[in-house]
Amino acid sequence: MEYVWSIVPAIGAGLQVTLKIFCITIILSLPFGVLLSVGRTSRIWGIRKIIGIYIYIMRGTPLMLQILFIYYGLPFLVDGLRLPPFGAAIIAFVLNYAAYFAEIFRGGIQSIGRGQYEGAKVLGMTYGQTMRRIVLPQVVKCVLPPVANETINLLKDTSLVYILAMNDILRITRSIVQRDFDTTAFLVAAVFYLVFTFILTRVFMYLEKRFSVYDN
Numbered sequence: 001m002e003y004v005w006s007i008v009p010a011i012g013a014g015l016q017v018t019l020k021i022f023c024i025t026i027i028l029s030l031p032f033g034v035l036l037s038v039g040r041t042s043r044i045w046g047i048r049k050i051i052g053i054y055i056y057i058m059r060g061t062p063l064m065l066q067i068l069f070i071y072y073g074l075p076f077l078v079d080g081l082r083l084p085p086f087g088a089a090i091i092a093f094v095l096n097y098a099a100y101f102a103e104i105f106r107g108g109i110q111s112i113g114r115g116q117y118e119g120a121k122v123l124g125m126t127y128g129q130t131m132r133r134i135v136l137p138q139v140v141k142c143v144l145p146p147v148a149n150e151t152i153n154l155l156k157d158t159s160l161v162y163i164l165a166m167n168d169i170l171r172i173t174r175s176i177v178q179r180d181f182d183t184t185a186f187l188v189a190a191v192f193y194l195v196f197t198f199i200l201t202r203v204f205m206y207l208e209k210r211f212s213v214y215d216n
Contacts, residue, residue: 003182003184004184004188007176007184007185007188008188010172010176011169011172011173011176011185011188011189011192012192013167013172014167014168014169014170014171014172014173015169015192017161017166017167017168017169018155018158018159018168018169018170019196020086021086021089021090021093021158021161021168022154022155022158024090024094025090025093025094025097025154026151026154028090028094028098029093029094029097029098029101030098030101030147032094032098032101032102033097033098033099033100033101033102033104033105034101034102034105034136036051036054036055036098036099036101036102036105037101037102037103037104037105037106037108037109038109038131039051040052040055040102040103040106041106041109041110051102054099055099055102055103058095058096058098058099058100059099059100059103063092063093063096063157063160064160064163066092066095066096067088067089067092067093067160067161067163067164068163069092070083070088070091070092071083071085071088071089071092071164085161085164085165085166086166088164089161089164089166093154093157093158097150097154100150101147101150104143104146104147104150105139105143107142107143107146108138108139108140108142108143109131109135109139111139111142112135112138112139116130116134116135117130117135120133120134137211140211141208141211144204144207144208144211145204145208147204148200148201148204151200151204152197152200152201155193155196155197155200156193162174169189169192169193170189173185173186173188173189
């Protein structure tokens with residue numbers, strides 16, 4: 001037990017990096033995903049096509065490959081452009097998860113009956129007002145379960161930043177195991193992940209209950 005408490009501070013330091021990436025990605029990718037989903041359902045063919053291609057690329061290639069491309073590939077394409085590891089990781093995560101969130105929100109938008117759009121039009125609402133006041137509040141309620149799943153996946157996917165030599169929770173844990181020849185650190189890291197997964201699960205359960213007001 002004494003050994004466990006001795007390694008907790010080091011693993012906790014790695015948790016700070018993990019949570020920074022997680023929080024910034026959520027804050028940026030969710031609204032970006034909503035914008036993409038609105039564009040994906042736009043009546044303008046060109047916008048739908050461009051966004052569709054973007055989503056196809058982001059969902060069709062591994063996140064690790066995207067991280068490596070942004071960090072190592074961009075300097076070859078744009079001379080002099082060299083992003084720091086943290087910046088490259090954030091860009092890759094936001095672009096990737098926004099694509100997944102966009103498809104989730106698109107499904108939610110398309111699940112809303114056409115009658116509600118027509119009713120809003122009769123009331124003189126613009127398309128933007130209809131989306132903001134009528135459609136999106138209902139969509140949020142519909143998409144909470146899949147968004148919760150993607151959010152939990154994001155927490156676990158943050159471990160991919162080890163390829164950029166960032167001291168996240170998993171990289172520090174692995175270095176402790178290699179140093180001490182003891183796998184106890186893996187168990188401690190697992191507890192950290194499970195605790196935060198539990199917290200996220202409870203938060204989304206609360207949100208689902210809160211938005212149940214929009215049940216038909």
